[in-house]
Amino acid sequence: MKGLRKYLKKPWPYWLGGVLLGLINVALLSLIGMPWKVTQGLLFLESGISNYTILNIGIIVGSLVATLLASEFKIKKIKDRKQVITALAGGIMMGYGAKLASGCNIGAFFSAIPSFSLHGWFFGIFAFLGAGLGVKLIVRFVL
Amino acid sequence: MDFDDIDKLIKERQENLQESRFQLGYGIILVFTVLLVSILLWEDYYIYSISLSAGMVIGIILRYSRLCFASAFREPYVTGNTSVMRAVILGLIVSTIGFGIIQLRHNPILGDYDKIPGIVMPVGLNVIIGGFIFGIGMVIAGGCVTGLLMRIGEGHSIFLLVIIGFLLGNSIPTGNMEGKVIYFPDYLDLEVVIIIQVIFLLILYRLALVYEKKKDN
Numbered sequence: 001m002k003g004l005r006k007y008l009k010k011p012w013p014y015w016l017g018g019v020l021l022g023l024i025n026v027a028l029l030s031l032i033g034m035p036w037k038v039t040q041g042l043l044f045l046e047s048g049i050s051n052y053t054i055l056n057i058g059i060i061v062g063s064l065v066a067t068l069l070a071s072e073f074k075i076k077k078i079k080d081r082k083q084v085i086t087a088l089a090g091g092i093m094m095g096y097g098a099k100l101a102s103g104c105n106i107g108a109f110f111s112a113i114p115s116f117s118l119h120g121w122f123f124g125i126f127a128f129l130g131a132g133l134g135v136k137l138i139v140r141f142v143l
Numbered sequence: 144m145d146f147d148d149i150d151k152l153i154k155e156r157q158e159n160l161q162e163s164r165f166q167l168g169y170g171i172i173l174v175f176t177v178l179l180v181s182i183l184l185w186e187d188y189y190i191y192s193i194s195l196s197a198g199m200v201i202g203i204i205l206r207y208s209r210l211c212f213a214s215a216f217r218e219p220y221v222t223g224n225t226s227v228m229r230a231v232i233l234g235l236i237v238s239t240i241g242f243g244i245i246q247l248r249h250n251p252i253l254g255d256y257d258k259i260p261g262i263v264m265p266v267g268l269n270v271i272i273g274g275f276i277f278g279i280g281m282v283i284a285g286g287c288v289t290g291l292l293m294r295i296g297e298g299h300s301i302f303l304l305v306i307i308g309f310l311l312g313n314s315i316p317t318g319n320m321e322g323k324v325i326y327f328p329d330y331l332d333l334e335v336v337i338i339i340q341v342i343f344l345l346i347l348y349r350l351a352l353v354y355e356k357k358k359d360n
Contacts, residue, residue: 005167017208018230019237021201026241028197029260032190035242036201037262038288042306043313051194056292058198061177063296065199066206068170075298087301090284091308092315093276099313100320101273104288105212105281107262108270110231114238115261116246116336118325122266123274130278131216138283 008069025111035111039104086142097130174199205293212287216278223358225351232348236341243337246328256324267322284308 029035032051041052067073078084098104101123103112109127112120177199184192204210208230215227245260256263264270281287284305286294291302291309327336 008167012204012208014208014210014226014230015233016230017204017210018232018234020204020208020234021210022234022237022241024197024200024204025234025238026245028193029242029245031193031197033260034190035261036197038292039313042288042309045310051190054191055194055198055201058177058195058200059202059205059289059292060296061173062199062202062204063206063293064202065170065173065177065296066203067297068166068173071166073166073298076300078301078304083301084304086283086285087304088308088311090280090282091305092312093280094284094288094305095280095309095312096315096317097273097275097277097280097312098288098309099273099315100317101270101277102264103262104277106289108264108274110212110234110238112262112264113235113340114242115259115263116239116243116327116333116340117261117263117266118327119264119266119270119322120262122270123277126271126274127278127281128216130275130280131213131282132220132278133275134279134282135217135220137279142283 005071009071021110022114025114035107035115037103037107037111039098039107082142086138097127201289202293202296205289206297211290211293213281213285213290217282219351219354223355225355229348229351232344232351236344236348239337239340239344243333243340247333247337256326259326263324263326265322265324267320269317269320269322272320280312 025036034051036055037052038056040047041050041054041056044050044053064073094104098108101108101119103109103123105123105127108123109120112123114120177195181192181196184195210227210230212231215231218224218227242261249260281290284291286302286305288309291305294302295306327340331339
């Protein structure tokens, strides 16, 4: 029991996470004919609850499960005003970007590249460039 | 330290242990609840059933591996570390092969991109500008969209605000910037496309590794 508890607290290596996410995406495509997407499921207020809304709820529950199994669950409150501003500003930019590109880092990147569609590569390249600018902005204005 | 302090410490540790036992128990109950709901949905709502359990598995993977797409794109700039980025590339290699096999079996009708298993969409200015803004946003918010769902499950309340921001941003109207679908198998055999893409991803993996070593020195 003690060994199990220790095992449940242990993080997995990144490479394992990456490979498993790739595998589950393939499983989704072969089981329900649709790959993994996130944005579509978040917009349930406009377009109603879809299977992707259920999938997003599943992700939150799964993360909660993993946190509980590691006995690390704790509600963390918002720290300060700066955090509120960066959270809102970052969220708005992601929301607008995802609308323009019709997808987020999952639908327009992680599921698009393996679909052999050029738009996935473009999203990836430009999101990487944007991240570089984001780092500069954070260093300059937030830290 | 006198005996009182030691007593207090022992008591505290026991309480902590008890709390962690509670959490483990709740975790196990939650897993079985989700699986039960999935089984109940199976017959009449097959797609929902699969989505729910796949979502839970994804959440567990994300949380245990601490894999975050925002840090995959951010860390090469900040620390020069590319381990998360390489993990994402590995995921793309696995799914390129998997999606490729599914598409090979599908025998797509040319030009009918909606019917192709996967996400095939036009590429144009919209993707370029959208991707760029998204990239800035995920670094500023401290997490991508998947990462924020994962953090909410961990108990970080700040990420609820990121979702509100996301919904606000998503309601801003966008102009009409039409693009063109570029689906590689339109130009080359799908088998060849799969092999080229896997090789290309392997090269990217290698480049990321070289970059990391160079930054280290």
